[in-house]
Amino acid sequence: MKIANIETIPLRIPFTAGGRSDEAVWGKGGLQVVDSLVVKVTTDTGVVGWGETFGFNAVPGAKAVIDAVLAPEAIGRDAAQREKLMLDLQKKFHVFGRSGPVIHGLSAIDIALWDIAGKAAGQPVHQLLGGSDATSLRAYASLTRYSDPELVRENVARALRDGFRHLKLHEIDIECVRAARETAGDDIDITLDVNAPWSVREALDMADKLRPFNLRWLEEPVWPPEDYAGLARVRQEGRIAVAAGENASTLMDFQHLFEAKAVDFIQPSPAKMGGITELKKVYALANAYGVTVMVHSFYDGPGLLASVHANAALGGSRALVEWRYFDLEAQLYGDAITPKNGAIAVPQGPGLGLEPSADVLREYRVRA
Incomplete structure (x- = not known):
């Protein structure tokens, strides 16, 4: 073939x-x-x-x-x-x-x-990766950046109504994070992806201000994102768990992140770092270093399905699938992959399990 x-x-x-x-x-x-x-x-x-x-x-x-x-x-x-x-x-x-x-x-x-x-x-791909009996996985709503506390409140409340109990923000303003935590309450997991904006010193200063909001992780706080030593320092001194890896491109990048002790959560992105072939290697490497994999899947098509199958077979009980919390005018898979009550279905058909709409x-x- x-x-x-x-x-x-x-x-x-x-x-x-x-x-x-x-x-x-x-x-x-x-x-x-x-x-x-x-x-x-x-x-x-x-x-x-x-x-x-x-x-x-x-x-x-x-x-x-x-x-x-x-x-x-x-x-x-x-x-x-x-x-x-x-x-x-x-x-x-x-x-x-x-x-x-x-x-x-x-x-x-x-x-x-x-x-x-x-x-x-x-x-299905998850069976080729080692097998899984999971029919659904927990998902988190990955919100856009609003830079407006009131819009944050509205959309956190909307995500909660949709059944999500895990949320990701992309805010860089403290008041927006405060609005999210006040709206969600203490029992909802909130993570914060700031997209690599700060120096190490700025990141540490922001960590001091963010600590009261009990974030599950602070994602890519340091510019440039390949400053693994700086990221490690934020992890050690900032007293908030650190996540990164979306911008790592090869297995060696991930090894360097682990060797630097830069992350608590590693975030390989299958549509950016080599696909499923390389993603499965990151799982093995992360296991050797005792780091939790949280696959980056800010997609709506086959890249998302790749993440779902990898999570089902390799992610274990702590696996979470990132769901891009946009209201698209049209979905490639209709509503077949849209989360219900905060859980996303694991396709059971051959291959990725779903065909894009012609x-x-x-x-x-x-x-x-």
């Missing part, structure tokens, strides 16, 4: 999020659309697999690399030899960098190849 074709499908889907999101997070003024890149891999036997890269402004670069660099090398290769193919392509194109569009593109292709493998075997792919595809 050989790879016969690789097609990149850029999507742009409008969303609302219970109020205007702060433009500083997503890189565009007034942004209320989600840009994503879905990748369709077809074998010479007609089996189709679906993958996804990280979206937003990263889409054009990943699409160009897949179309012009990765796809020509992958077509004709054995679809079953995922790990060999990924390693061969990493080695061949490492001169272009070990992060960014090349790794993002490989991630999407890898996820699609796992989808193909599951379909060929007649098993209508959504057609209607929201970005055409050149």
